Amino acid sequence: MKGKKIVLGITGSIAAYKAAILIRALIKKGAEVQVVITPAGKEFITPITLSALTSKPVISEFFAQRDGTWNSHVDLGLWADAMVIAPATASTIGKMAHGVADNMLITTYLSMKAPVFVAPAMDLDMFAHPSTQNNLNILRSYGNHIIEPASGDLASHLVGKGRMEEPEKIVEVLESFFNQQQDLKDKKVLITAGPTYEKIDPVRFIGNYSSGKMGYALAEECASRGAEVILVSGPVTLKEHHPNIRRIDVESAEEMYEEARRAYTDADAGILCAAVADFTPDHTADHKIKRGKDGMTIQLKPTKDIAASLGATKKEGQVLVGFALETNDEQQNAKGKLERKNFDFIVLNSLNDKGAGFRVDTNKISIIDRQDTTSYPLKNKSEVAKDIIDRLVQTLNKN
Numbered sequence: 001m002k003g004k005k006i007v008l009g010i011t012g013s014i015a016a017y018k019a020a021i022l023i024r025a026l027i028k029k030g031a032e033v034q035v036v037i038t039p040a041g042k043e044f045i046t047p048i049t050l051s052a053l054t055s056k057p058v059i060s061e062f063f064a065q066r067d068g069t070w071n072s073h074v075d076l077g078l079w080a081d082a083m084v085i086a087p088a089t090a091s092t093i094g095k096m097a098h099g100v101a102d103n104m105l106i107t108t109y110l111s112m113k114a115p116v117f118v119a120p121a122m123d124l125d126m127f128a129h130p131s132t133q134n135n136l137n138i139l140r141s142y143g144n145h146i147i148e149p150a151s152g153d154l155a156s157h158l159v160g161k162g163r164m165e166e167p168e169k170i171v172e173v174l175e176s177f178f179n180q181q182q183d184l185k186d187k188k189v190l191i192t193a194g195p196t197y198e199k200i201d202p203v204r205f206i207g208n209y210s211s212g213k214m215g216y217a218l219a220e221e222c223a224s225r226g227a228e229v230i231l232v233s234g235p236v237t238l239k240e241h242h243p244n245i246r247r248i249d250v251e252s253a254e255e256m257y258e259e260a261r262r263a264y265t266d267a268d269a270g271i272l273c274a275a276v277a278d279f280t281p282d283h284t285a286d287h288k289i290k291r292g293k294d295g296m297t298i299q300l301k302p303t304k305d306i307a308a309s310l311g312a313t314k315k316e317g318q319v320l321v322g323f324a325l326e327t328n329d330e331q332q333n334a335k336g337k338l339e340r341k342n343f344d345f346i347v348l349n350s351l352n353d354k355g356a357g358f359r360v361d362t363n364k365i366s367i368i369d370r371q372d373t374t375s376y377p378l379k380n381k382s383e384v385a386k387d388i389i390d391r392l393v394q395t396l397n398k399n
């Protein structure tokens, strides 16, 4: 954080008192902090406290009152290495989502060239309201980083999800962002990707529409963040680019099983993104099967479930991530898989969502773990990969 310039936006929530602690923590790490506060924010924490902590005048109005000089939000947008809005109220989140630039904080946000981090703070029902959730999804789609609120006691005396994440955690998020290239350094990650082909005869197979795009995007993301990646890939037309990716080509579910098991033994994490055949022909014909007058039946037998096998032998500290592509009862089916296969979290994409799933460049996912479901808007697969790997890093750090 040394030398990093942070614009800290403070809004009108009781959690504003935590902004003082956040400033202290940032300054201790060597950052420079400029506060921009909304009029309501000043009701919760005084500018005197904030300017004393930051050694800078606090910006709140469009015009500096005494001499009439203009506070330039454009200059702030260029100055900052990051903008953090903590606490962010439902109102500010809504204004950010819709460009309602009626205060200095929102104009600064709209001028911001640097990445923006938003730490919501509000009562549980306000947080859960579809309006808030939709606005947060809009912010995510703009590329803003949402620092999810924690669950616990709220100022309203209710208990639930809505309290602003603790300042130390917010600093951690920022640090890991600035060190992003490094946050998977010294980690080995196994990724399975693409379809499998199950041979019927020398020229025919049972396959599926998986393109491998999601798995390859995950591999590039992990490698660019410092991981050593073993990419066990079914037949695809894609190329890997990063030198930290070691690609092992396989064709059948059986081959993928062997390679994935071998790679997972000493891996820190496994991401099972491949669309593995669930059945394979009982017998592969040695010669091309000839046309005949009668119909024909291919007897199938189940393949080995790679995910379940890795889940069953998962060692302490190892993380396992699965995917679920569902066409019905999505949430319930995905949760069942999470348990059965012993995943740490599962990424759900539904064929019912336009732009999600096979062959397309975009995906719309939900991440489900044992506590929560987080839904993301439709994004490019490389941006989706970032969201998934952010969660992977969080999970690895917790272990």
Ligand code: C5P
Binding pocket: 192, 253, 272, 273, 274, 275, 276, 277, 278, 303, 304, 305, 306, 307, 308, 321, 322, 323, 324, 325, 337
């Ligand atoms: O049960 P289902 O195939 O829908 O589960 C999907 C998840 O399980 C994916 O993560 C997929 O990569 C993995 N899987 C596997 N081996 C199989 C079948 C699925 O690893 N034979």
